[in-house]
Amino acid sequence: MPTVTSLDVSAIREDFPILAQQVHGKPLVYLDNAATSQKPKCVIEALTHFYLMDNANIHRGVHELSERSTLAYEAARGKVQRFLNAAKEQEIIFVRGATEGINLVAQTYGRTHVSTGDEIVISALEHHSNIVPWQMLCEEKGAVLRVIPINDRGEVEFDQFEKLLNRRTKLVAVSHVSNALGTINAVREIVKTAHGWNVPVLIDGAQAVPHMKVDVRDLDCDFYVFSGHKVFGPTGIGVLYGKEQLLEEMPPWQGGGDMIRSVTFEKTTYNDLPYKFEAGTPDIAGVIGLGAAIDYLDQIGMDAIAAYEHDLLEYGTRALENISGLRSIGTAREKAGVLSFVIDGVHPHDAGTILDREGIAVRTGHHCAQPVMDRFGVSSTTRASLAFYNIKEDIDALVAGIHKVKEVFAA
Amino acid sequence: MINDLYQETILDHSKRPRNFRLLEDANRKAEGYNPLCGDKCKVFLKENNGVLAEVTFQGAGCAISTASASLMTETLKGKTIAEAEALLAKFHDLLTTDQSLPNDLGKLAVFSGVREFPARVKCATLAWHTLRAALRGAGEVVSTK
Numbered sequence: 374m375p376t377v378t379s380l381d382v383s384a385i386r387e388d389f390p391i392l393a394q395q396v397h398g399k400p401l402v403y404l405d406n407a408a409t410s411q412k413p414k415c416v417i418e419a420l421t422h423f424y425l426m427d428n429a430n431i432h433r434g435v436h437e438l439s440e441r442s443t444l445a446y447e448a449a450r451g452k453v454q455r456f457l458n459a460a461k462e463q464e465i466i467f468v469r470g471a472t473e474g475i476n477l478v479a480q481t482y483g484r485t486h487v488s489t490g491d492e493i494v495i496s497a498l499e500h501h502s503n504i505v506p507w508q509m510l511c512e513e514k515g516a517v518l519r520v521i522p523i524n525d526r527g528e529v530e531f532d533q534f535e536k537l538l539n540r541r542t543k544l545v546a547v548s549h550v551s552n553a554l555g556t557i558n559a560v561r562e563i564v565k566t567a568h569g570w571n572v573p574v575l576i577d578g579a580q581a582v583p584h585m586k587v588d589v590r591d592l593d594c595d596f597y598v599f600s601g602h603k604v605f606g607p608t609g610i611g612v613l614y615g616k617e618q619l620l621e622e623m624p625p626w627q628g629g630g631d632m633i634r635s636v637t638f639e640k641t642t643y644n645d646l647p648y649k650f651e652a653g654t655p656d657i658a659g660v661i662g663l664g665a666a667i668d669y670l671d672q673i674g675m676d677a678i679a680a681y682e683h684d685l686l687e688y689g690t691r692a693l694e695n696i697s698g699l700r701s702i703g704t705a706r707e708k709a710g711v712l713s714f715v716i717d718g719v720h721p722h723d724a725g726t727i728l729d730r731e732g733i734a735v736r737t738g739h740h741c742a743q744p745v746m747d748r749f750g751v752s753s754t755t756r757a758s759l760a761f762y763n764i765k766e767d768i769d770a771l772v773a774g775i776h777k778v779k780e781v782f783a784a
Numbered sequence: 785m786i787n788d789l790y791q792e793t794i795l796d797h798s799k800r801p802r803n804f805r806l807l808e809d810a811n812r813k814a815e816g817y818n819p820l821c822g823d824k825c826k827v828f829l830k831e832n833n834g835v836l837a838e839v840t841f842q843g844a845g846c847a848i849s850t851a852s853a854s855l856m857t858e859t860l861k862g863k864t865i866a867e868a869e870a871l872l873a874k875f876h877d878l879l880t881t882d883q884s885l886p887n888d889l890g891k892l893a894v895f896s897g898v899r900e901f902p903a904r905v906k907c908a909t910l911a912w913h914t915l916r917a918a919l920r921g922a923g924e925v926v927s928t929k
Contacts, residue, residue, distance in 0.1 A: 718799070720846035722821050723790070726901060730786045738821050752822045752844060781790050782847075 380673065380681045385762050388413040388669075392762060399732030402770045407552050407711055407758035408736050410583055410605045412666070419665035420607060423658045430654055432631060446657050449664030450647070456667045457597065458588040459614050463646035466613040466620070467655050471579040472502040474598030474613035475546070477650065478575055479506040481623040482596075483544065489515035491543045494572075496521040496529050496558070497748055498551040501741045503577045507546060516543070523748060527554040527703040534563065538570045545574045549581035549597075553742040553756070554703025555686075555711025557581070564593050573619065579603055583760060584682055584709040586675040589614050601659060605760075606666035610659030613650070620646050627652040678761045682710060685759055689768045696775055702754050712757040713740075716778060721755040724778045728755075731774040788897035789904070790847065793855070798847035803857035807840040812921060816843075816914030818906055823849050827857075827914040836860050836868060841914075846907050848898065853911035855891055865919060872912050879905050 386392055389411045394401050403411060423445065429438035431446050453465045468474045483506075487493065493507045497520050504518075511518045519542075521534045529547070538545075545567045550557050564574045573595035581587055582599045589597050596619070601610040615623075625632055625643050629652035634642040643649050670678070689712050693699055698717035716724055725737035736756045739746045746752060757771055807813075807828035816825040823845035830838035839857040843850075856875075860868050874889060879898050898908045 722846040722904070722907065723848070726789065726904060727786055743822070746822075777786075781786060782795065 379677055380761060382681070382762065382764055385673070386764075388415070389762050390414060396732040396734070397730050399730075400770075402731075402733040402767045402774075404757040404759065404763065404767060404771060405734045405736050406583065406760040406763075407580060407603070407740075407756065409602045409608065410760055411762070412605055412607070412662075413669050415669050416606060416662050416665045420658050420662045423661050428658075431657055432648075442657055442661075445661045445664070446655075449660045449667075452664045452667045453612055456582075456587075456671070457612075457614055458590050460590060461617055464614055464617050464620065466615065466647045466650045467660055468598075468611045468613050468650075469609055469656070470600040470602070470611035471577055471598040472506075472600075472611075474596075474611055475503055475575065475577065476506045477613055477626045478596050478598075478615070479510045481626050482573075482619065483507075483510045484514070485624060487511075487514045487516045487543045490541060491516040492519050492537075492539070492541045493517070494519045494521060494534070494537050494542055494545045494567075496534075496547045497523045497744055498527065498529065498554065498556060498558070499546075499548055499742065499744070500552050500577065500579070501743070502579075503546055503548060504744070507544075517541075520744075521547075523556075523745075526705050527551065527556045527745075527749075528705045528707075529556075529558055529563075531559065531562065535566060538567065538572065540570070542567075542570060542572045545572055546577070547574070548577040548579075549587070550578075550584065550709050551703070551705075551711070551742070551745070552580045553711070553740040553745045553754070554705065554713055555580075555708040555758075556703060556705035557585075557707040557709050559707075560594065561592050564595075568593070580710065585679045595619055601663040601666065604663075604666060605669065606663035607656075607659045610656045610663050612663075617646065620650070625649050625652070629653045631655075673761070679709075681761055682759055685763060685765065685768070686710065686712070688765055689757070689759070689771075692768050692772050693775075696772065696779075698779065699775065702749050702751065710759045712759075713754045714756075715751055715754055716775065719778055719782050721753045723782070724755045724775070727778045727781055728771070728774045731770070731777060733771055733774045735771070789901055791894045791897065793891060793894045794847060794851040797851035797854040801841075801850050801854040803840040803861075804842065804854065805840050806842055807838055810838070810840075812918045814914050814917035816910050816917065818845075818849070818910050820906065821846065823907065823910055825849065825853055825910050825914045827853070827911060827918045829915075829918050831865065834864050834866075836863050836865065841911060845910065848895075848904055848907040849910045852895065852908045855894075856911050856915065859890065859892060860915070868915070868919060872916055875912055876909065879908055 427441040429442045431443040575596035576594045578599040583604045597614040602608040632652040702713045721737035738753045810828035812829040825843035828840045839860045841853045
């Protein structure tokens with residue numbers, strides 16, 4: 374295993390200009406990466422270069438700029454394919470984000486395969502984006518949403534999952550990593566078990582791709598979604614991976630330009646994958662920026678990132694354990710990137726405000742996962758979330774900040 | 785400065801909220817909700833001939849919202865409905881405008897520090913939004929959003 378020192382983090386931090394600033398007179402300590410990550414210079418430069426030099430609409434232009442933007446756009450698709458180890462480029466669909474990817478699957482695969490009395494299985498760890506699209510589908514179809522419970526550590530109860538599967542189960546949708554708690558789900562086993570019932574599995578990878586190597590063929594999942602902005606790329610762009618055969622069978626979602634082969638008022642024939650699902654002018658610059666982010670991650674190596682972050686998370690977990698009156702929420706044995714906690718007698722919003730004045734950016738609230746909060750009997754938590762540009766000094770600053778919070782409220 | 789926000793009075797009322805109870809014989813009540821943070825607030829009023837004889841609240845929230853609700857109930861007891869409406873407007877101005885401080889807000893002036901923390905203004909106004917709903921008898925859950 375590589376050690377912490379195998380990443381040159383001070384050089385990495387140079388790549389993220391936003392980190393070198395003061396907030397409220399203190400050095401910025403950015404620990405809100407699960408909400409959105411910062412962008413390396415190469416991503417910002419890729420966006421700038423596109424708009425300075427290459428901007429044109431893609432796919433149909435015969436002129437030079439259109440050629441260049443089309444090449445750059447499609448090159449990024451290849452980068453995503455390799456990043457996820459997908460079998461084919463046409464299995465990569467560009468969408469606005471993980472949320473849109475889930476909605477696409479719910480509205481196409483879901484609407485054609487789910488009917489009255491059928492069941493969709495999710496876990497109690499899900500972000501609202503992997504709950505609400507399925508609720509909407511169930512509402513429309515008279516189907517039932519079944520929820521795999523979690524234990525006190527915040528881990529999915531696998532035996533309960535096995536019991537939920539039956540011949541009415543039409544889809545399983547679970548997160549790879551929980552945004553509120555950082556739990557890494559055993560998605561490979563979940564897929565294997567669901568496939569035993571011929572049930573396809575969608576994995577919400579929004580919180581996994583920034584932290585670990587993801588191999589969709591190894592996982593054997595049917596759908597995988599993630600958001601560009603959480604993986605050091607721009608906002609407004611995301612990816613839906615789907616197995617080719619499933620995507621082929623699915624009806625298109627949005628109609629419009631680019632997703633058609635020919636249109637008459639009598640009949641429209643649809644384009645091939647992946648264009649069938651990419652109606653309208655996409656976020657071309659966003660796709661190119663995401664490609665640049667993936668190049669950057671490839672250079673560093675996801676395995677090195679995972680090992681570094683693992684050590685940092687261990688360091689953070691130990692540091693928080695030593696603070697009296699602090700309770701960690703989410704203590705799964707397999708975790709990535711998240712330190713979620715509550716402090717006795719202090720509401721997370723007050724903690725967040727005091728930490729902010731110390732230059733520390735954390736998130737407070739329910740993290741768009743209200744059922745997770747209910748499970749642990751809290752209305753909200755304070756969440757510090759890590760990226761590979763964070764350092765032990767950031768954790769130390771967080772600990773000092775928490776002591777400051779306690780001091781204010783000790784009066 | 786963080787101490788301008790968390791002044792002694794605010795910390796005191798957040799830890800030991802006054803009039804923090806259900807009012808069985810309330811003749812007006814309302815429920816408030818801040819969807820951003822999940823804070824909830826119920827305000828109960830007992831009004832006799834246009835005067836607020838009793839004002840109580842229940843709920844769960846941050847220090848700012850709890851202290852704001854607590855100080856609100858203390859301030860309003862014995863006031864007429866017209867006076868309560870006037871205070872509501874003044875309190876709102878205190879948090880959202882740069883005008884010099886109205887000098888008749890009494891203890892409520894401790895919330896002037898909230899102005900420097902725009903993300904927290906809704907915490908301080910939740911109880912007052914709920915009060916308005918109770919006074920105007922809307923009877924539904926009001927949201928700060």
